[in-house]
Amino acid sequence: MGALRYPIAYPAGNFDAYTGHAYHVSAPFVSNTMRHGLALASERNQLLLEQSRDAMIAVLRRLLLPKYGPGALVLLRRVDRPDLSKEREMAALLVEHGALLVRTKSKSGGIGQPRLLNPGVKVTIARYADDPSRVSSELFALAPPSAILLDERTPSFIVDGLARLDANKVEIWSDRDAIMRLIPRNAADRK
Numbered sequence: 001m002g003a004l005r006y007p008i009a010y011p012a013g014n015f016d017a018y019t020g021h022a023y024h025v026s027a028p029f030v031s032n033t034m035r036h037g038l039a040l041a042s043e044r045n046q047l048l049l050e051q052s053r054d055a056m057i058a059v060l061r062r063l064l065l066p067k068y069g070p071g072a073l074v075l076l077r078r079v080d081r082p083d084l085s086k087e088r089e090m091a092a093l094l095v096e097h098g099a100l101l102v103r104t105k106s107k108s109g110g111i112g113q114p115r116l117l118n119p120g121v122k123v124t125i126a127r128y129a130d131d132p133s134r135v136s137s138e139l140f141a142l143a144p145p146s147a148i149l150l151d152e153r154t155p156s157f158i159v160d161g162l163a164r165l166d167a168n169k170v171e172i173w174s175d176r177d178a179i180m181r182l183i184p185r186n187a188a189d190r191k
Contacts, residue, residue, distance in 0.1 A: 001078065005024060029044075057097045061099040101114040109145075124143060127159070142182075143178075
């Protein structure tokens with residue numbers, strides 16, 4: 001459920017008593033006057049929450065993704081009450097810190113085994129235009145040779161969050177792009 005704790009969990013129900021994700025965080029938070037959640041104006045709490053996000057990204061990259069694959073990313077979604085803004089923040093951190101599994105293409109066009117993204121490198125989401133939340137491994141072979149392809153097992157909410165990042169972090173490669181590459185519209189596109 002993603003509860004915040006200090007030293008015990010805050011009562012259920014207050015929106016500020018949760019991380020916005022599925023993982024819990026225990027830290028020396030400053031509580032509100034009723035002690036039912038965080039004191040929202042506290043700079044210390046904001047710093048502790050930032051540190052907890054950074055720590056989660058590090059745990060994902062070093063331990064969970066190598067052992068459990070992209071399924072470990074489900075820890076970033078609170079299923080009973082998804083927080084899309086917090087998920088988008090985490091999506092940016094996943095790219096920035098290389099906490100995603102990706103595949104690369106060999107010179108012969110073969111698709112490599114999953115590996116961790118190098119921190120800060122642009123990732124390509126290969127997907128069908130009419131199914132934008134799912135990575136399509138069928139399109140991997142048609143993607144540009146230099147594409148760093150997001151692993152096809154990545155949860156759809158992560159794919160959605162990544163797709164909303166700016167173009168210097170994430171590139172979208174769809175079946176429409178593949179068609180344009182195979183069948184150019186005009187003579188200028190053929191060159």
